[in-house]
Amino acid sequence: MAERRSAVILTAGALALLVYALAFASPYGLRVLTVAGVYALAAFGFQIVFGLGGALSLAQGAFFGVGAYVTGILGSRHGLGFEATFPLSMLVPFLLALPVGLAVLRLESHYFALATLGIAQVLHLLAVNLPELTGGSNGLAGVPAAVLFGWAVPRGLPMAGLVWGLVALGGLIGWRLARGRLGRSLTMLRDDPLAAGTLGLDVGRLRLAAFGISALFAGAAGALAVHTQRVVSPEVLEFPVMVSILTISIVGGRGRMAGAVLGAVLLLHLPEWFRFLERGYLVIYGAALLLTIVLAPDGLTGLLHRLTARLYGGKPRALVEAREPPPPPALPEGLAVEGLRKYFGGVQAVDRVSLDLRPGTITGLIGPNGSGKSTVINLLSGLERPDAGRVRLGGQDVTGARADRLARAGLARSFQAAALPAGAGVLEAVAAARLAFDRDAATAEAHAHWALDRLGVGELAGESCDGLPAALRRRVELARALVRRPAVLLLDEPAAGLTDGEKADLAALLRDLAGEGMAILLVEHDMGFLLPLAGRVLCLDRGQLIYDGPAGEVRRDQAVATAYLGRAGSA
Numbered sequence: 001m002a003e004r005r006s007a008v009i010l011t012a013g014a015l016a017l018l019v020y021a022l023a024f025a026s027p028y029g030l031r032v033l034t035v036a037g038v039y040a041l042a043a044f045g046f047q048i049v050f051g052l053g054g055a056l057s058l059a060q061g062a063f064f065g066v067g068a069y070v071t072g073i074l075g076s077r078h079g080l081g082f083e084a085t086f087p088l089s090m091l092v093p094f095l096l097a098l099p100v101g102l103a104v105l106r107l108e109s110h111y112f113a114l115a116t117l118g119i120a121q122v123l124h125l126l127a128v129n130l131p132e133l134t135g136g137s138n139g140l141a142g143v144p145a146a147v148l149f150g151w152a153v154p155r156g157l158p159m160a161g162l163v164w165g166l167v168a169l170g171g172l173i174g175w176r177l178a179r180g181r182l183g184r185s186l187t188m189l190r191d192d193p194l195a196a197g198t199l200g201l202d203v204g205r206l207r208l209a210a211f212g213i214s215a216l217f218a219g220a221a222g223a224l225a226v227h228t229q230r231v232v233s234p235e236v237l238e239f240p241v242m243v244s245i246l247t248i249s250i251v252g253g254r255g256r257m258a259g260a261v262l263g264a265v266l267l268l269h270l271p272e273w274f275r276f277l278e279r280g281y282l283v284i285y286g287a288a289l290l291l292t293i294v295l296a297p298d299g300l301t302g303l304l305h306r307l308t309a310r311l312y313g314g315k316p317r318a319l320v321e322a323r324e325p326p327p328p329p330a331l332p333e334g335l336a337v338e339g340l341r342k343y344f345g346g347v348q349a350v351d352r353v354s355l356d357l358r359p360g361t362i363t364g365l366i367g368p369n370g371s372g373k374s375t376v377i378n379l380l381s382g383l384e385r386p387d388a389g390r391v392r393l394g395g396q397d398v399t400g401a402r403a404d405r406l407a408r409a410g411l412a413r414s415f416q417a418a419a420l421p422a423g424a425g426v427l428e429a430v431a432a433a434r435l436a437f438d439r440d441a442a443t444a445e446a447h448a449h450w451a452l453d454r455l456g457v458g459e460l461a462g463e464s465c466d467g468l469p470a471a472l473r474r475r476v477e478l479a480r481a482l483v484r485r486p487a488v489l490l491l492d493e494p495a496a497g498l499t500d501g502e503k504a505d506l507a508a509l510l511r512d513l514a515g516e517g518m519a520i521l522l523v524e525h526d527m528g529f530l531l532p533l534a535g536r537v538l539c540l541d542r543g544q545l546i547y548d549g550p551a552g553e554v555r556r557d558q559a560v561a562t563a564y565l566g567r568a569g570s571a
C-alpha cells in the first residue's frame with residue numbers, strides 16, 4: 001500500500017520532469033536540470049552515509065571532486081574514453097575512502113565531521129599545487145564529451161538524458177540498499193549505536209561500507225559534472241559543493257533517495273525561479289530553505305510521506321507469517337567470569353568479581369545504587385572492557401571481545417531504560433535484532449512476529465515504538481533479545497515500572513526460558529519479584545561481591561542486610 005503510493009508519486013514526478021525536459025526547458029533550463037541530476041547522484045551516497053548511517057561525512061564533496069579530476073585528467077590529458085574514465089572516477093574515491101575511513105570513522109561525530117572536512121582541504125591544496133597533474137588553479141579545460149558506444153553525447157537533451165538515466169539507476173540501487181539489510185543496520189546504528197553493537201552488528205564494518213558506497217556515488221557524480229562543464233578546476237573541491245549536498249539531503253529528506261532527487265531539483269531551480277528579484281533572490285532563497293527545515297524537519301519527502309500516510313491510513317500489519325528462529329547455540333558451560341575488575345578514574349566500579357551463569361539457571365544480582373551492577377552487565381556484554389579478569393562464554397575465552405561478537409556468539413542483554421529506536425515500528429525494531437543473523441528482511445520480520453507472539457504482544461507489530469507505555473516497551477525490548485534465541489540473557493531491572501500482574505507474567509516467561517536451557521542474569525531491586533525466581537543471588541557492594549549463595553538465605557545474611565536489604569525498606 002505505502003509502496004504503491006510511493007510508486008505513483010515517483011512515476012508522476014518522473015513524468016513531470018520528462019515533459020518539462022522535452023517540451024518546455026530552454027537549453028539553459030536543460031543545463032540546470034542536468035546539474036540537478038549530478039547533485040542528486042552525489043546526494044544518494046550522502047543519504048547512505050549520513051541520512052541512514054548518521055555519520056556527518058564532509059568528505060562527500062571531496063570524493064565528488066576526486067571523481068571530477070579523475071575524468072578530467074584521464075579524459076583531457078590521456079585521451080581515455082567514458083568507458084574507462086567513468087568506472088575509474090568511482091573507483092579512485094572508493095579506494096581513497098577505505099584507508100581514510102579506517103582512520104577517521106572511529107572518531108566521535110563532530111571530530112569525524114572535522115576530520116572529513118580536513119580531507120577536502122588537503123585535496124584542494126593538492127589540486128592547486130600540482131599544476132603538472134591538475135592544471136593548478138586554472139584547472140584543466142578541453143575535457144571531452146562522454147562517448148557512449150562511439151557517440152559523443154552532446155550537451156542539452158542527450159546529456160540530460162544520460163545523467164538522469166544514471167540517476168534512475170543510482171536511485172534504484174540506493175533505494176534497494178536503503179531498504180535491505182545494510183540500510184536497516186545503518187539506521188539502527190544511527191538511532192542507537194550502543195544497542196546496535198549489542199544486537200550483533202559490526203559497527204566499524206558497517207560504517208566503512210557506508211563511507212565507501214558514498215564515495216562511489218560521489219565519484220560518479222563528479223565525473224558527470226565534468227562531462228557537463230567540460231572543464232575541471234579546484235572549485236569542485238571547495239566547500240560550497242559539500243554544503244549543497246548537505247542541504248539537498250536535509251531539505252529533500254534524510255535517508256530517502258527520492259529526497260535526494262527532490263532536494264537537488266529544488267536547490268538548483270530555486271535560485272532560477274527567484275532570479276527576477278535580482279539581488280533580493282538570495283534572501284528569499286535562504287528564507288525558503290530555512291522555512292522548509294523548520295516546517296519539515298524530516299525533509300519534504302518525509303512531510304509528503306506523513307501527509308499521504310494520514311490521508312490513506314497508517315501501516316497495515318505485515319502479511320509475513322510468524323516463524324520460529326533457529327535454536328540458540330549450545331553453550332554447555334554458560335558464561336563464567338573470574339577476577340573481573342573495572343576502574344573509572346579513581347572509582348573502583350567492579351573489584352575482583354567472579355561468577356558463573358549456568359544453562360537453565362536464573363541468577364539474581366543485587367546491591368545498593370552505584371555498587372557496580374550495571375558495570376558488571378556492561379563488562380559481560382562487551383560494552384566495557386575489563387581492566388583485569390577473564391570472561392569465558394561456552395568455554396571460549398572472550399575477555400575484551402566486542403559487544404557484536406558476543407551477541408553473535410549467543411549473548412543478549414536489555415537496558416535499564418528500554419532502548420528502542422525513536423520513530424521505528426515495533427516489528428521493524430524487533431526485526432532489526434536479526435539483521436546480523438538473517439540474510440533478508442522478510443525472514444527477520446517473520447522471526448520478529450514469532451518473538452512478539454511469544455511475549456503476548458503480537459498485535460503491536462504494526463504500531464510505532466514511540467508512545468508505547470513503559471510495560472509494553474519492556475516487552476518489545478525483551479522480544480528484541482529473545483528473537484535472537486540467546487543462550488545467555490542479561491536483564492537490567494526488567495520488572496521496574498511493571499504492575500503485579502505484569503511481573504507475574506514476566507516471571508512465568510523467565511521460568512519458561514530457563515526451563516528451555518537459557519542462562520539468565522537478573523539485576524533487580526524488587527526482592528519480591530527476584531527471590532522466588534532466582535536460584536542463586538549475588539550481592540555487590542562498592543564493586544565487591546559480598547554474597548554469593550542461595551536466594552532463600554540472602555535475607556538472613558548480615559553483610560547484605562547492612563549494605564543493602566536493611567536499607568531497602570519494603571524490598
Ligand SMILES: Nc1ncnc2c1ncn2[C@@H]1O[C@H](COP(=O)(O)OP(=O)(O)OP(=O)(O)O)[C@@H](O)[C@H]1O
Nearest residue numbers: 344347348349367368369370371372373374375376
Ligand atoms: N562510565 C563511567 N564513568 C565513570 N564512572 C562510572 C561510569 N559508569 C559507572 N561509574 C561509576 O561506577 C560505580 C558503579 O556504577 P554502576 O552504574 O555500575 O552501579 P549500579 O549498581 O548499576 O547502580 P544503579 O543501581 O544505580 O544502576 C558508580 O560509582 C558509578 O558512578
